Amino acid sequence: MKLAFDNSYARLFERMYARAAPTPVRAPALLRVNRALSERLGVDADALASPEGVAVLAGNVVPEGAEPIALAYAGHQFGSFVRQLGDGRAVLLGELVAPDGARRDLQLKGAGRTPFSRGGDGRAALGPVLREYLVSEAMAALGVPTTRALAAVATGELVHRDEALPGAVLARVAASHLRVGTFEYFAAREDREALQSLTKYALERHYPGARPSDEAGGEALALLEGVIEAQAELVARWMGVGFVHGVMNTDNTSIAGETIDYGPCAFLDTYSPARTYSSIDRGGRYAFGNQPRIALWNLTRLAEALLPLLAADESDAVRLAEGALEAYVPRFEAAYGEVLRAKLGLTRRGADDRLLARDLLERMAAGHVDHTRLFRRLCESARTPEADAEVAALFDDPGAFLSWAEDWRRRVADEPGTADARADAMRRVNPAFIPRNHRVEEALAAAHEGDLGPFDALHAALARPFDEQPESAHLAAPPDAEFQEHYRTFCGT
Numbered sequence: 001m002k003l004a005f006d007n008s009y010a011r012l013f014e015r016m017y018a019r020a021a022p023t024p025v026r027a028p029a030l031l032r033v034n035r036a037l038s039e040r041l042g043v044d045a046d047a048l049a050s051p052e053g054v055a056v057l058a059g060n061v062v063p064e065g066a067e068p069i070a071l072a073y074a075g076h077q078f079g080s081f082v083r084q085l086g087d088g089r090a091v092l093l094g095e096l097v098a099p100d101g102a103r104r105d106l107q108l109k110g111a112g113r114t115p116f117s118r119g120g121d122g123r124a125a126l127g128p129v130l131r132e133y134l135v136s137e138a139m140a141a142l143g144v145p146t147t148r149a150l151a152a153v154a155t156g157e158l159v160h161r162d163e164a165l166p167g168a169v170l171a172r173v174a175a176s177h178l179r180v181g182t183f184e185y186f187a188a189r190e191d192r193e194a195l196q197s198l199t200k201y202a203l204e205r206h207y208p209g210a211r212p213s214d215e216a217g218g219e220a221l222a223l224l225e226g227v228i229e230a231q232a233e234l235v236a237r238w239m240g241v242g243f244v245h246g247v248m249n250t251d252n253t254s255i256a257g258e259t260i261d262y263g264p265c266a267f268l269d270t271y272s273p274a275r276t277y278s279s280i281d282r283g284g285r286y287a288f289g290n291q292p293r294i295a296l297w298n299l300t301r302l303a304e305a306l307l308p309l310l311a312a313d314e315s316d317a318v319r320l321a322e323g324a325l326e327a328y329v330p331r332f333e334a335a336y337g338e339v340l341r342a343k344l345g346l347t348r349r350g351a352d353d354r355l356l357a358r359d360l361l362e363r364m365a366a367g368h369v370d371h372t373r374l375f376r377r378l379c380e381s382a383r384t385p386e387a388d389a390e391v392a393a394l395f396d397d398p399g400a401f402l403s404w405a406e407d408w409r410r411r412v413a414d415e416p417g418t419a420d421a422r423a424d425a426m427r428r429v430n431p432a433f434i435p436r437n438h439r440v441e442e443a444l445a446a447a448h449e450g451d452l453g454p455f456d457a458l459h460a461a462l463a464r465p466f467d468e469q470p471e472s473a474h475l476a477a478p479p480d481a482e483f484q485e486h487y488r489t490f491c492g493t
Contacts, residue, residue, distance in 0.1 A: 001047060001056050005065035005094035006103070009176070012201060013194050016186075017069040022059025022091045023112025023122065025167070027156025030054045031452065032133065032459075034150050037173065041150070042099040048151060057171045058153045059091065059111040066093040070114035074188055075181030075251025076301055078285055083188050085181060085251050086116025089124060092177060103205065105177050106150070109170040123159040127444045128492030129168035130455060132262040134443065136172075138435045138462040139259055144237045145230075146259040147174040161492075166448065175258055178202055180227075180302045181251035187305035199223050199309060206256045217320065220309035223255075224324045228299050230257025232328055235295045236335035240343060241434060242268030242371040244288045246278040246489060253298045264489035267434045269478045271364040271371040277437070277489045292336070296328050342429045343375050344408065345382045345422040347415060356411060360404055367395035370478045375430040381405065382412070383423035431465035433472070437487055438479035 010017070030049055038045035047053050055061040062068055070087035091111040096104045109132075110124025133149035140146050155167035178198075186195040199220050203210060207226035212218035234257050238245065245252070246264035254260045264278035273289025281287075286294060303321035310317035333354070340357040341349070350356075364374060374394055380387040388405055392398035415422065435458070443454040461472040469476075479487075 001053055001061075001063045002044075003063050003065060003094070003106070004042060004097045005063075005067075006097050007065075007067045007094040008103070008205070009071075009092070009095065009201070010067040010069055012197055015072070015191070016182075016194060016198065017071050017092075018086070018115040019068070020070040020087075020091055020114040021062060021068050022093075022108055024060040025058050025155035025157055025169070027154075028054050028058030028060055028169075029154045029156065030057070031130070031152040031154055031168065032455075034137070034148070037148050037150055040098060040100075041096050041104060041173065043096070043150075054153055056093075057108070057151045058155065058169050059108050063093070068093055070116055071177055071182065072116065072185055073179050073181040073251055074185040075179070075249050076184070076298070077249045077251070078281075078283075081184070081188075082251075084116070084185070086185075087114055087177075088117040088120050089114070089122040090172075090177075095176075096173070103175075105172075105174045107172045107174065107177060109172050110155075110167065111169055121159060123155070123157075123167050124170065125159050125161060125165040125492055126154065126168040126447060127165065128263070129170040130444055130447055131265075131440060131492075132170055132172070134440060134455065134459055134462070135262050135265055135435050136259070137459065138465065139241075139243070141463050141465050142237075142241050142431060142434075144241065144243070144259060145234055145257055147172050147254075149173075174254070174260065175256035176202075176205060176254075177260075178206075178255040179251050179260075180253040180255065180298050180305075181249075182255070183302055183305040184250060187308070190308075192308055195305070196309060199306065202255050216312065217310035217317070220306045221320055221324060224299075224303055224306055224310075224321070225327070227255055227257070227302060228324060228328050229331055231295050231299060232332040233257065233335045234259065235292050236332055236339050238291060239288075239336055240339035240429075241431065242271070242288070244268065244275065244277055244286070245291065246276075246281065246286055247491065248286045248291060248294045248298065250298045250301050253295075253302075263491040266437050266487070266489050268371040269437065269484050270368050271361065271374070273361075273365065277487060279488045279490050292332050295332075296325070299328060300325060339429075343426065344378070345412060345415070345426045347417070347425075350411060350414065353411070356407060359407070363395070363400045363404055367397060367400050369394045372431060372434050372476075373478060376427075376432050379423050379426040379430055382426055383419050385409070428466055432468060433461050433465045433476050435462060436475065436478065437489075438483050439475050 035045040072086045090109045113122035150171040157167045158164040159167045203223045210222040212222035252261040266277035307317040310320045377391045392401040446454040
């Protein structure tokens with residue numbers, strides 16, 4: 001296996017990670033390899049699928065040029081600070097340099113115990129691995145910044161959770177695996193040297209276009225501002241497709257502005273800001289509608305970690321941090337406003353656009369309306385009012401939509417372009433297909449029985465989320481009310 005590794009993080013201070021080789025597995029077998037992503041990375045997909053490639057993907061062989069490490073980080077988990085977490089079941093093989101010069105981490109998730117495992121087995125079960133493969137690739141097709149799945153490999157071994165489950169390893173690709181919790185780790189230890197090095201590294205790797213001031217805290221402030229903007233944009237995109245992360249801890253918040261760690265994630269069926277799916281989120285901290293606020297909470301923890309670097313005087317540092325954080329709400333509102341404007345077929349900014357969108361969302365919540373289906377059907381209403389009845393039928397009270405549609409059409413009348421062009425533009429941002437929770441569960445259940453056919457069919461449909469695909473229409477249908485009421489997701493650890 002020839003992989004173009006250049007492992008810059010491994011050249012930083014060794015206290016930022018632990019050397020940790022993957023633990024070999026008994027009988028590695030390739031489940032799926034992502035050929036399109038392989039091509040972008042400049043990696044031979046056929047070589048990855050060969051016995052030698054599968055040995056690398058399973059962790060049985062460390063390829064030339066790799067420097068396997070487990071990253072150190074801390075994190076706030078459901079609001080409580082844990083001083084040491086780290087990669088307890090993942091090993092970063094190294095950083096691939098793609099033909100376009102982009103640097104991407106290649107990590108094996110479920111690769112065995114590391115010094116950060118804290119009593120865990122370091123392994124991953126088949127279901128969570130395939131869930132992350134399926135959902136992360138769907139997010140990429142939806143245009144949401146995300147880590148990617150390069151391959152999934154069965155281990156031929158069992159992992160023990162509530163029951164014995166088949167094991168698997170996910171080969172995950174990310175802009176990097178730096179998290180808010182990485183900065184918290186060194187701040188908690190008052191390790192200014194490591195914090196300064198990490199800040200400089202993260203700024204250069206993820207925000208090369210930033211122009212930090214020459215002041216002492218210029219780099220830290222530039223990084224903070226960059227991460228704030230990236231997170232605001234990311235969460236706005238989540239909200240637009242109805243994605244519920246489920247566990248927005250600071251150790252699951254990427255500095256690079258990518259969606260990372262698809263544990264108890266799910267997608268809205270019926271629209272509800274209060275909707276949670278995670279079995280461990282009993283208080284609704286990470287409910288769908290709370291995600292923008294939680295992102296700001298997490299960014300505040302990053303700002304706190306960077307205070308020692310922002311200014312020598314603590315009050316000056318706090319002032320700079322607060323000034324940066326004040327930009328989050330307007331940045332998120334602007335980003336989410338653009339998302340909603342596009343979903344409603346609006347290209348020009350109107351003073352009351354956010355009120356129009358909020359009114360629709362409130363009516364959707366009151367009327368128990370399916371989030372994805374509403375916006376997809378609205379595309380046809382943009383083409384002709386004759387389609388309004390089909391949209392209105394989604395509401396408990398059809399009149400709730402019809403009265404809103406009057407305001408929407410008055411607003412649309414101010415827009416340029418034809419009705420057909422508007423409808424086409426809306427279809428490019430309002431997906432017909434999302435990873436419907438019940439279809440994901442069906443695919444994973446079949447995979448446990450050795451049948452990857454439903455997984456492949458769902459994956460193929462999700463690769464083209466904005467196309468009609470009548471042959472796969474059943475995969476776009478929402479589940480029944482009983483499933484929605486009782487559905488819960490689990491972390492898989």
